[in-house]
Amino acid sequence: MMKKYAFPSIIIITTLILSIPGHPQRTKSSLKAGNQRSSEKGLKDNRYFFYFINSSVSNMGTDEEKSMYKEAIQRDMIAQFLYMKFMFGESFDEIRKSQKILIDLYRKILEKDISATKELLNGFAPEVVEKNNQKSRRYMNLGYRDTTNARVKMVMADNYRDSLFSMRLYEYVRAIKYAKHGKRYAFLSILESRTPPGKKKEYGILGFDEIGKFISGISGDKKDLYTLIHLDNYYRSKGGKSFYDMTWENPRLEEIEEYKNYLKMK
Numbered sequence: 001m002m003k004k005y006a007f008p009s010i011i012i013i014t015t016l017i018l019s020i021p022g023h024p025q026r027t028k029s030s031l032k033a034g035n036q037r038s039s040e041k042g043l044k045d046n047r048y049f050f051y052f053i054n055s056s057v058s059n060m061g062t063d064e065e066k067s068m069y070k071e072a073i074q075r076d077m078i079a080q081f082l083y084m085k086f087m088f089g090e091s092f093d094e095i096r097k098s099q100k101i102l103i104d105l106y107r108k109i110l111e112k113d114i115s116a117t118k119e120l121l122n123g124f125a126p127e128v129v130e131k132n133n134q135k136s137r138r139y140m141n142l143g144y145r146d147t148t149n150a151r152v153k154m155v156m157a158d159n160y161r162d163s164l165f166s167m168r169l170y171e172y173v174r175a176i177k178y179a180k181h182g183k184r185y186a187f188l189s190i191l192e193s194r195t196p197p198g199k200k201k202e203y204g205i206l207g208f209d210e211i212g213k214f215i216s217g218i219s220g221d222k223k224d225l226y227t228l229i230h231l232d233n234y235y236r237s238k239g240g241k242s243f244y245d246m247t248w249e250n251p252r253l254e255e256i257e258e259y260k261n262y263l264k265m266k
Contacts (some may be wrong), residue, residue: 035088042095043083045166046076049102051235052173054244056109058237059228065108066243072101073247074256082262090262099165106172110154113179116229117147120186128193136192143185150178180233187215187230194218208234 050073057069075098082091121143128136153175160168191214208230215226231238241249253259 032088035092039079039083039088039091039095042092042099042166043076043080045169046079046095046098046102049099049106049169049173050076050244052176053102053106053109054242055232055235055237056113056176057105058243059232060112061109061243065105068101068105068108069243070247071256072098072105073244074251074253074259075101077248077251078253078256078259078262087262087265090265094258096165099169103165103168103172106169106176107154107158110150110172110175110179113176113183114147114150114154117143117150117179117182117186120183120229121147121189124186124190124193128189131193133193136189139185139189139192143182143189146178146182146185150175150182153178183229183233184211187211187218187226190218191215208236 053069057065061069075094079091079094079098082088082094121140125140128140153171157168157171157175160171188211191211212227212230215230216223218226228238237243
């Protein structure tokens with residue numbers, strides 16, 4: 001039989017247990033595991049971000065944009081190096097620095113893409129309107145629609161919380177895709193307008209090579225520019241190696257000040 005004076009002790013013990021926070025404190029090992037998962041995701045995301053913007057920087061990037069792209073690649077390479085050394089926290093820090101640079105780079109290229117798409121459409125519009133070809137005008141309308149969508153996506157990305165680096169970059173990716181689609185529609189519109197009735201084709205399903213042949217005959221003085229835009233629309237780089245490949249071949253990681261400090265760490 002339980003004694004009467006035991007009940008107050010039980011109540012006190014129960015109260016103490018209930019007053020203890022319900023969530024366990026993060027141990028050093030759990031924090032390291034969290035950094036490892038964050039680094040893995042960040043490195044995976046970066047592979048896509050570098051691939052996606054590579055042709056734009058390689059084909060039409062300014063010196064400033066190439067410098068930004070190079071530093072982002074260098075920091076990503078350092079992040080991979082740190083990850084292999086099990087320095088997951090430091091690796092994630094470099095991933096964030098890399099993505100911060102990519103955000104600024106993507107924003108610059110996106111603005112250029114939107115302006116270039118609108119300029120291309122506006123340049124073809126007078127001829128399309130004059131010939132009054134319904135299919136050609138339809139392509140033109142789709143191009144303007146995608147230009148508007150690209151700007152909407154850009155504004156959405158601009159207003160994401162600053163800490164959401166990957167989400168913001170993926171939204172910029174969607175915006176750039178819309179801008180590139182708008183350029184494709186611009187070319188399809190002028191090709192439809194200039195092709196004789198007996199040689200009409202369904203341009204929407206033409207492949208890269210076929211559209212390239214049409215573009216090469218559009219205009220002598222703008223042939224090179226249009227060809228370059230066409231390459232970029234399909235994420236291809238002109239000439240030989242892309243800027244990304246050249247950076248990987250000669251990364252010059254010593255240009256990043258933090259890299260020297262990482263080499264000293266065990």
